[in-house]
Amino acid sequence: MLMMRSTIASLLAVLAMSSSVYAQSCAGSPVSVQILGSNGPGFNRDRVSAGYLLWTGSQAKMIVDMGGGTHARYSQAGAKFTDLSLMAISHLHPDHTSDLPALMWAGRQSRNDVLPIVGPSGNEGVPSISVFLRRLFDPKEGAFQVLGATMQPASVNTGVVHLEPTAVDVTRTEPTKVFDKDGMVVTALGIPHGNIPALAYRVQTNGVSVVFSTDQTGTNPKFIDFATGANVLVMHMATDMGNSPTHASPAVVGRVAQSAGVGRLVVSHLGQFDLNAAVAELKKSYTGPLTIGADLQCTPVQ
Numbered sequence: 102m103l104m105m106r107s108t109i110a111s112l113l114a115v116l117a118m119s120s121s122v123y124a125q126s127c128a129g130s131p132v133s134v135q136i137l138g139s140n141g142p143g144f145n146r147d148r149v150s151a152g153y154l155l156w157t158g159s160q161a162k163m164i165v166d167m168g169g170g171t172h173a174r175y176s177q178a179g180a181k182f183t184d185l186s187l188m189a190i191s192h193l194h195p196d197h198t199s200d201l202p203a204l205m206w207a208g209r210q211s212r213n214d215v216l217p218i219v220g221p222s223g224n225e226g227v228p229s230i231s232v233f234l235r236r237l238f239d240p241k242e243g244a245f246q247v248l249g250a251t252m253q254p255a256s257v258n259t260g261v262v263h264l265e266p267t268a269v270d271v272t273r274t275e276p277t278k279v280f281d282k283d284g285m286v287v288t289a290l291g292i293p294h295g296n297i298p299a300l301a302y303r304v305q306t307n308g309v310s311v312v313f314s315t316d317q318t319g320t321n322p323k324f325i326d327f328a329t330g331a332n333v334l335v336m337h338m339a340t341d342m343g344n345s346p347t348h349a350s351p352a353v354v355g356r357v358a359q360s361a362g363v364g365r366l367v368v369s370h371l372g373q374f375d376l377n378a379a380v381a382e383l384k385k386s387y388t389g390p391l392t393i394g395a396d397l398q399c400t401p402v403q
């Protein structure tokens with residue numbers, strides 16, 4: 102009787118989980134994008150904070166952002182830390198970065214080589230990615246001294262993954278190449294997100310391209326050029342308001358995607374508002390294929 106009750110309880114738990122989060126395998130296409138977290142910073146029972154995987158074949162090669170909850174989603178996605186070639190951080194808001202230490206702590210169990218990490222330059226109110234990493238992992242003064250070897254040279258095998266940071270100048274008006282290896286080229290461009298330095302990333306691989314636009318107002322005309330012709334553009338629909346100083350309205354999200362002539366728009370980082378109304382607003386300015394993001398959702402890039 103007791104056993105039957107626990108079986109029923111675990112069945113119910115599985116059902117409850119599958120109703121909110123549906124894991125799709127992303128390993129079957131030449132290139133695909135998987136959403137780890139489709140939420141922004143707010144509390145949400147169905148969505149965790151921002152994070153994405155770029156898969157080529159059966160390998161998740163690049164992670165873009167690591168907001169709260171993405172550490173758990175990473176293993177649910179079936180990604181292997183040993184396959185990762187690049188970590189990319191769009192900006193230093195906690196909903197995009199807070200699971201980085203958790204990933205590094207877990208990752209040391211499977212690899213201890215060098216892993217490039219790219220992120221934005223700083224300003225008077227926000228550290229650069231390099232300073233941010235030092236503050237986290239400095240062996241003497243970092244918050245996580247247990248990961249103190251993370252920023253040390255890789256010449257000594259210390260049993261952790263060595264992060265090799267590159268800070269991209271967000272004020273540059275032209276894209277900066279940040280990665281070019283094994284047939285994958287990644288460029289970055291500064292985008293407006295209030296006074297927080299922020300970067301969009303464009304990945305070119307296997308003859309297709311994906312742009313991760315992150316939080317932004319959508320008001321940098323250079324971003325349209327940057328995203329032009331992308332097979333998939335991931336944009337954040339964080340607000341349904343008309344004039345936020347940090348986020349694009351649904352109408353602007355649609356207008357940017359339409360102007361860039363992308364193959365498919367994926368909206369993610371969804372705020373707590375009437376999603377149907379926001380999508381209706383977006384569709385007034387965007388007429389192409391549209392995907393409403395969900396955690397662990399996989400989009401083949403073609």
Ligand SMILES: [Zn+2]
Nearest residue numbers: 141194196316
């Ligand atoms: Zn955000």
Ligand SMILES: [Zn+2]
Nearest residue numbers: 192194294316
């Ligand atoms: Zn943000």
